[in-house]
Amino acid sequence: MSSKDVTQRQVTSSAFTDEYINNNYGFIWVGGQAIYWNYAVGSDVVAESVRRLADLMSPAERTNAVTYSRALTRVINQHVLLGRWDGNYGDGIEPTRWVGSEDILRLWLQSGGQKVRYGQCWVFAALLTTLLRASDIPARTVTNYESHHDRGLTSDGTSVLRQFDNIVQRDEDQWNFHVWSEAWLERPDLVQPADWNAVDATPQEPSPLAPGQPYRSGPAYVPFIRSNVQLANYDTLFILAEVNARGVCPITGQPLQIGTFVVTKKPGMEPSLYVFNNPEIITGNYKIPTTKRDSESASPSFPPTYTGCEREGGMRINSVPPNPRVGEDFVITVTEGNVSVEDIVIRMELRSYMGESLGFIRNFTGTRRVDVTESDYRPYVDESSVFRFSVGVYNESGAFILHDALRITLEYDMVQVDAMNVANTIAMTLTYTNPLSVPMTGVVVNVAGPDYSYASMAQPDIPANGxxxxxxTVQCGNNTDSNVMIPVSLDSNETLSAYGSGWSSCSERSSNGGIVMLSEISLLQVMLLSLLTLCM
Known part of the structure; x- marks a missing residue:
C-alpha cells in the first residue's frame, strides 16, 4: 500500500516540507541531555517497514491520516519495539545506545517481525516521527518536562477532571520528562484546520482504558489541549493531563509544577549548530499561563529547574550552579523566608526519569548548606542523572510543617566530533573527557553512518578524568546526501550515554558506503589512505 493513500499534502511551503517530512536529522531532548538522531526517512528499510506496518492495520485504520497516525502508535509498541525501564537490558540493546531509526527497523525486518529490545519514550517517539515522515505526514519529536501520567482515566475520560481541580493521586506518576511526536494534520472530523496533533507510541495506558484494549495515543489536537477542551476522543484528556494537570503537594497543599517546558528542535537549524540549551520552546502551544510559574515556563529560560512544594513566604531550597554537570561539585542552600527554625533536615534522593524513587542516598541535619561533591553522587550516575533534594522541618509527631523540594538533572558534556572529508571518505575524530574521578569501563561507541549504516564498537577504558x-572513518555511498550528520553516542558502565555528532559533506561517493573502521589513527593517516584509494 502506498503511504500517499492515507495522507494529505497540506503543507504550504517547501521549507515546512523540508523540515518536517524530508529532514533526516533531529535533536531530541532527554532530561539533561540532547540526542542527535538520524530519522533515515529515505532509507529503503524504512520504506519497507511502512509497507509491512500498513499490512498490520485494519482497512478502517488506513482510512485517512488521522486514523493512520493513531494506528502507527499501536503497531509500533505492539509489534516493533519492546519498552523496558528497569535497567536490565542484558538480552537486548540498552535504549540509550540507539542513535537512529533505520537500525531498529532493520533488526525488526530481519527478525521476521519480532519486537526489538529495548526502547524508552524518546526511542518510541523517534521511530514514530520517522514512520510519519516516510508516510508523507509532517512530524516532529517533542519533550515535555515534569510530565504527568494519569492512571485514573475511565473509558470516557471524565475522571481526569479531579487532576485539574483537586489532587494528583499518590499512585500516579510525575515523570521528569516524557517524549512524544506531533503530526501536522487536517481535522475535518473535528471541523478544525490543519495544526499539530500529539501522538504517542510509548506504551502507557490502553485506549480506551479497558481490559484487552490496545496501547495507542492520539492524535490529540494541540489547540484543544491549550484551550482545555476536554474531548474524550483520541486521548485528548490524557495528553491534556500530561501538561496541564493541577496536582498539589500532599505535604503543603501548594501546586505542583506540571508541564514546565515543552520543547522541540528549531526548524531550519543546521545540525552543526544544535546545542542543548537552545530548543524551540513550544510550551505556549499546550497551555495558557495561569500562574506566575506557568508564565515563567513560557519564557525562554532553559534548561528547566524544578522547585516543588514550597509554602509562600516559607523555606526555599536552591542549587549553585542551578544545572550542574556530571562530575561537577555543587552547593545546596536553604533560605528560611519569614520563619526561624533549627531542626532542618535535607534529604538527597535518587529518582528515575519517570519520577520514581530509586532510594534515599543521604540525610543532612541541622544545616542550611550542603556541599555536594562528585564522590557523593558518583556511584549512582549509571542509574540516573536525576537527584531530588527536599528540605523540611518536623514537628514532634514527625510530620513536615515546612517543606520545599528541588529536582536537579545533571547535564552531560557532549562528545566532541571533528569531521573532515577527503573524496568519498569522512574522518571523524571523537573526543570525550571522563568527568568522573574513577575510570569509565565497558566503553562502547555507537555510530549511525551515511546510507543508514550502523556500528557499535567496544573501546578501551577511559582513565579517571582522562x-x-x-x-x-566512514565512506559516502551512492545514496548518501551531499551534506550529512553522523550521530554518535558513548556508553560506559559508570555513566549514562554521552552524545555528539559529526557534520560534513560528501564530494564523491562509492558503491560501498558505510562505516569502515574505528581505531586510534590520525586524520593525516586517513587523508593518506583516501588519497591512496584515489590513485589506485
Whole structure:
C-alpha cells in the first residue's frame, strides 16, 4: 500500500516540507541531555517497514491520516519495539545506545517481525516521527518536562477532571520528562484546520482504558489541549493531563509544577549548530499561563529547574550552579523566608526519569548548606542523572510543617566530533573527557553512518578524568546526501550515554558506503589512505 493513500499534502511551503517530512536529522531532548538522531526517512528499510506496518492495520485504520497516525502508535509498541525501564537490558540493546531509526527497523525486518529490545519514550517517539515522515505526514519529536501520567482515566475520560481541580493521586506518576511526536494534520472530523496533533507510541495506558484494549495515543489536537477542551476522543484528556494537570503537594497543599517546558528542535537549524540549551520552546502551544510559574515556563529560560512544594513566604531550597554537570561539585542552600527554625533536615534522593524513587542516598541535619561533591553522587550516575533534594522541618509527631523540594538533572558534556572529508571518505575524530574521578569501563561507541549504516564498537577504558580520542572513518555511498550528520553516542558502565555528532559533506561517493573502521589513527593517516584509494 502506498503511504500517499492515507495522507494529505497540506503543507504550504517547501521549507515546512523540508523540515518536517524530508529532514533526516533531529535533536531530541532527554532530561539533561540532547540526542542527535538520524530519522533515515529515505532509507529503503524504512520504506519497507511502512509497507509491512500498513499490512498490520485494519482497512478502517488506513482510512485517512488521522486514523493512520493513531494506528502507527499501536503497531509500533505492539509489534516493533519492546519498552523496558528497569535497567536490565542484558538480552537486548540498552535504549540509550540507539542513535537512529533505520537500525531498529532493520533488526525488526530481519527478525521476521519480532519486537526489538529495548526502547524508552524518546526511542518510541523517534521511530514514530520517522514512520510519519516516510508516510508523507509532517512530524516532529517533542519533550515535555515534569510530565504527568494519569492512571485514573475511565473509558470516557471524565475522571481526569479531579487532576485539574483537586489532587494528583499518590499512585500516579510525575515523570521528569516524557517524549512524544506531533503530526501536522487536517481535522475535518473535528471541523478544525490543519495544526499539530500529539501522538504517542510509548506504551502507557490502553485506549480506551479497558481490559484487552490496545496501547495507542492520539492524535490529540494541540489547540484543544491549550484551550482545555476536554474531548474524550483520541486521548485528548490524557495528553491534556500530561501538561496541564493541577496536582498539589500532599505535604503543603501548594501546586505542583506540571508541564514546565515543552520543547522541540528549531526548524531550519543546521545540525552543526544544535546545542542543548537552545530548543524551540513550544510550551505556549499546550497551555495558557495561569500562574506566575506557568508564565515563567513560557519564557525562554532553559534548561528547566524544578522547585516543588514550597509554602509562600516559607523555606526555599536552591542549587549553585542551578544545572550542574556530571562530575561537577555543587552547593545546596536553604533560605528560611519569614520563619526561624533549627531542626532542618535535607534529604538527597535518587529518582528515575519517570519520577520514581530509586532510594534515599543521604540525610543532612541541622544545616542550611550542603556541599555536594562528585564522590557523593558518583556511584549512582549509571542509574540516573536525576537527584531530588527536599528540605523540611518536623514537628514532634514527625510530620513536615515546612517543606520545599528541588529536582536537579545533571547535564552531560557532549562528545566532541571533528569531521573532515577527503573524496568519498569522512574522518571523524571523537573526543570525550571522563568527568568522573574513577575510570569509565565497558566503553562502547555507537555510530549511525551515511546510507543508514550502523556500528557499535567496544573501546578501551577511559582513565579517571582522562581524555578519550579515537577516529571513525566512514565512506559516502551512492545514496548518501551531499551534506550529512553522523550521530554518535558513548556508553560506559559508570555513566549514562554521552552524545555528539559529526557534520560534513560528501564530494564523491562509492558503491560501498558505510562505516569502515574505528581505531586510534590520525586524520593525516586517513587523508593518506583516501588519497591512496584515489590513485589506485
Amino acid at each position: 581524555r578519550f580520542t579515537s577516529t571513525v
